[in-house]
Amino acid sequence: MKKIFLSVSLLAAVALFSQEITLDKIYSGYYRGKSISGIASLKGGDSYVVIEPAGIAKYSYKTSQKEVNIVDGKFESYIFSSDESKILLLKESEPIYRHSYLGIFDVKDLRTGKMISLNNGNAVQEPTFSPDGNKVAFIADNNLYYQDLNSGKIIQITTDGKKNSILNGLADWVYEEEFGHAKLYEWTQNSDAIVFVKSDETEVPEMYIPIYGKQLYPSEMRFKYPKAGEKNSIVSAQLFRLDSGKTVALDLSDFKNYYIPNVIKTSKPDEIILITSARTQNASDVLKVNTKTGKIQKLFTETDEKWVDTDNVTMEFLPDNSFIWGSERDGNRHLYLYDENGKLKKQITKGNWEVTDYYGYNPKTYEVFVQTTEKGSINKVVSKININSGKSTLLSNAEGNNSANFSGNFNYFIETSSSASKPYTFVLKDNNGKAVKELQNNDELLKKLQADNLVTKEFFTIPNEVGDQMNAWILKPKDFDRNKKYPVFMYQYSGPGSQSVSNSWDAGNGLWFNHLVQKGYLVVCVDGRGTGFKGTKYKKSTYMNLGKYEIEDQIAAAKWLGKQSYVDASRIGIFGWSYGGYMASLALTKGADVFKTGIAVAPVTNWRYYDTVYTERFLRTPQENPKGYDENSPTEYAKLLKGKFLLIHGTADDNVHFQNSMEFAEALIQNKKQFEFMAYPDKNHGIFGGQTRPQLYQKMTDFLLENL
Template identity: 50%
Template sequence: MKLKYIFLFVFLGLVNITTAQQKEITLLEIWSGAFATSGMDVLHSMNNGQQYTVLNRRSGSVDKYDYKTLQKVETIVKASDLSEIQSFSSYSFSDDESKMILATKVERVFRRSTLGIFYVYDIASKKVTKISNNKIQEPTFSPNGKKVAYVYENNIYIKDLMSGKETQITNDGVKNKIINGVTDWVYEEEFGFVRAFQWNAASDHIAFIRFDETEVPEFSMDVYGTKLYPQQHVFKYPKAGEKNAIVSLHLHSLKSGKTSEINLGEYTDFYIPRIKWTNDPNLLSVQVINRHQNELDLIMYNAASNQAKIVLKETDKAYIDITDNLTFLADNSFIWTSEKDGFNHIYHYKKDGTLINQVTKGNWEVTKYYGYDEDEDRVFYQSVENGSINRDIYAIKINGKKKKRLSTKEGTNSAKFSADFTYYINTFNNVTTPNEYTLHLAKNGKLVKEIKNNASVKAKLANYKMSPKEFFTLKTAKGQELNAWIIKPADFDASKKYPVFMYQYSGPGSQQVANRWNGANDYWYHMLAQKGMIIVCVDGRGTGFKGADFKKVTYKELGKYEVEDQIDAAIELGKRSYVDKDRIGIWGWSYGGFMSSNCILKGNDVFSMAIAVAPVTSWRFYDSIYTERYMQTPQENASGYDDNSPINYVDRLKGDYLLVHGTGDDNVHVQNTMRMIDALVNANKQFDWLIYPDKNHGIYGGYTRLHLYTKMTNFIENTLLKK
């Protein structure tokens, strides 16, 4: 009897283990965060390089930690100790770290811009000073910590922290007309910054960009909300080929109280994507790029002599990407990154623009520039030297010698360096390893200690019915060799025929095939694989990190070569014995939706279904800076716009097509989908569509993502799995 019970116990135990390993992922788990990894708080390295601070949201405090021990040293400020502030959501230090700006009641404007109520906290005296009673933008300490500049209702103000006096230095700011000191919508979105004013090192001048968007066409969106009548949201949005804001650069002298316009030279229809003071308090660097974005000038403006001089010219047969990598050394020589040799690399120039040397070289890309350590004369950077799907951390002497790979594990490594480059915190992950955080010595990459890992997430996933994501190179019939990954069902049987569901984004310089840990979509792909399909992703021409030629081949013809590569990839997949070539689908979001729409139309004999979420359907509808960078204007390149617009190919639709958009999308306007729907109706083509009221480009909030992915999953099951 005892042996019988023992056998039964063991048998039931084996059944439980087998059952546990066969758990299936659900959409509710994915979008409730069941597989989320634990991250590190965003840290600020203190000037001494030995300590850092983090915002502890749970306790409402800014705490200081020691790099070497990772132990808390002290609490710098805690909201509960301040009668004036109930809580704060972010903080920034003055240059000498004696004061902090604390952000409260923050509300979003667009993707990067916010409004809020801000306070200055004096660490020694524990005194709290409200900067303004109004909700303001971009409050910034002067380098000497005595003043704060900020923007309110499109005008720049300066507050003297000693006297409390406020000075308004611009007076012409008007909504949808004149903006001073912060960017307009298109600069914010496409050049990636909001604050358009800069203090000089001596704290006696502020340089700022002024935007005159009076002639920029307005775009309006209905906001349905919960009231009886909807409201209109109206803002300036320059579409491709339309008028941009007229930009000008200005200088305000705190000593004289006067503001003057800086004469940059004979430029027309141009952008100022970056301004930055050098170490010389009289010398301002200005980047000016033409509307085509293929000619960039680095200008040095001397405030003392009122002279502007071009020190560096960059030209490209296609376009130039704007970065934040410009770094001035103690002697005002500078570090610059460029694709001019065909790959993105680091260069060192004298202050007059004379090239000293190319710091990094090779048929690989620098993907991040981390900084320069003056004491060791070393530059730190991230690159794809170990394969375009990987990321590694390197150090190199500024003369281009003694390069050292600091990271050791193959996958995605990224670094956060201490202010003096003594330490760095490495974040590592790959396709089989969730985020690991470790502390290292910058001089040699040596591990100091482990900080945090996500082994529990990996252990949890071991209970689920999952198969590995496999990387491979897909070669098309035309000879293109493309990075790809594939997820097969866990019970994959090569003798069976499976439907294939392809994902891509395909935008210029992007990458989806990377050796990194799962995102939310990856869990969805594993869930779909559990249902009996193969998921594939292919990075076609136009994507990044394989050199400028591979990336820029799509210039003036967005959607031509990228679509060709996805169609050709699907054809190659269809040749595999285990693939049902009559059941191949494709999907994408934003640029990916533009692609999937084109694929089911131009590849109507290859793809049987497609899903397009928030798609661009004609580049004529998208913004000027992004679109013209890759396409020039519609007036110059009409065929490039129209030959690759899915709107013009709706008569080719044969398969199943799902179109999704949010009406509150200020980026890719719902106009794109509405015009696509109109064209499909006029062509008498049947399709499915779903509109989310007031949702922006991300289509999220509440149960929205769960609803969307449920809709897409049902659509996939009814098209690819039931045929």
């Protein structure tokens, strides 16, 4: 026989273009989709802008045609002033934590063409135009400033800002991570005052992480990280008036004041809203600040016997200063209308479904525009609802995951849609939901995937032990045969209020799961108790017992799957990242008789090691609820490990610290348990950079092929 030798490059090309979904294709960009970046409506409602490679372009809603480039050049993001006469341009950025970053910004006057560097070209955080468009506030080195755009003069508001000590108008690590934003200041509507939160984190315990790099001695990353039950930043609300140049502390002593997660302006010129909370997070005061006098009025207190979602606030002030508020008080997240003094006028939305996003209110038609789960908990649709009659009109597709960006006058919106079987499309629609023009699709991507034998999710439900029907999806091989026995690989996240079973395009692990299906696995995902969009009873059932019911439901799902004729019950594995890694760790210990294999990436293994705001919201403090912390820690069950277990963590994870995996590894070692462990040097919670992700997913794939 004649031997044929193929070059390495030819072999790679053959692998890349074989008719299957491969890791090489996934990470080469071969399946990269198309999108529209930076969509925003201009105020008049006739035009919208997007970020393009050559600049920021203006398009007509009516014709969907490009009108002009507002700014030429390459920019990461932009913000318009209220009157749209100026634009704040982010030229380059450097990430800090999940939401925060340092940025170099310019301000362009769109009438004169004049360009001004913000802060003399030095990096800043969280810049914001004053409502009159003449000033920009920003934070530098933990101090709050504003720059007068007419004179160029920079005014320093605070002087005591210091790293790991005092922050002015800026969230500390735990506020940013768990309340979902880094900015903690706001201008008044008349631009004459700023209310900001000062955080004193001096007494917060410090976390330090070694950074190895390519240096002789490792350096250290040090930051304040309050672990459950430990001291948080001491926060205070401050009022700065531009006319006097003075800052005064606002007296919150009569109100809940442990946390101040939100600062919001009203429709009136001299008012700011503060939303405050006790440490328990089961009650939030909504406070109105008069910025002329400093007087504070409590509008109402939002309460819940378990917790209030202080990280997911919906509050918009209407022209008459009445406001719309989002609440879970009737068992589902809905909208409520209040007058300006905090008196409830009516519940706007009702039903056994949830409002998942709020887009705005049209005072001419008395309609609110929202995203909801009206068409089932795995779908998200866009609707308009008349606040007087309660009439709801569906504007988007009835299935899939649909979101909207509305024009300023609500005459048009750009719908972004996907489903489990169709990647993102961008369609321009009118305010009755009629399609005007498709702006972008991903048909080319879908054709590539279909040519490579893509399989799509089938949705169904699985019962748990208390009778709940848990949402689930399954991926089956193209040549699926019910008479064969298949190994099952389960994926989940399972954290409070999360959702992994959704009728949406999976641009994350979806292609890897398809790769595994082509290797002969069934891939299944189940949303058990504690997950979201099925009402508060289901979501909050895990209160004070994180991990207990979630792992019971994953074990119940695995047992149910094992009873199906086409499943090999002796070959069930599980995978998760972060909270999902915590669950995978419990599955291989508490569920050792059910799961043969598990992969835990960046897992929490002891809730005592995680942050205050998140952990205490669901468990209270360790001092109040020690059993809730210890009885569902994987380290307590290390002796039960039976199956093949792969533990993975980045050494520079600022969120779920490497310490979690170190403790679990030690517990497994002391119980003479064999397992595999992979540490990613200097990588954070996302474990990415360079060739890291391809290596990680190849490692997990090889582990599964060998052990499941």
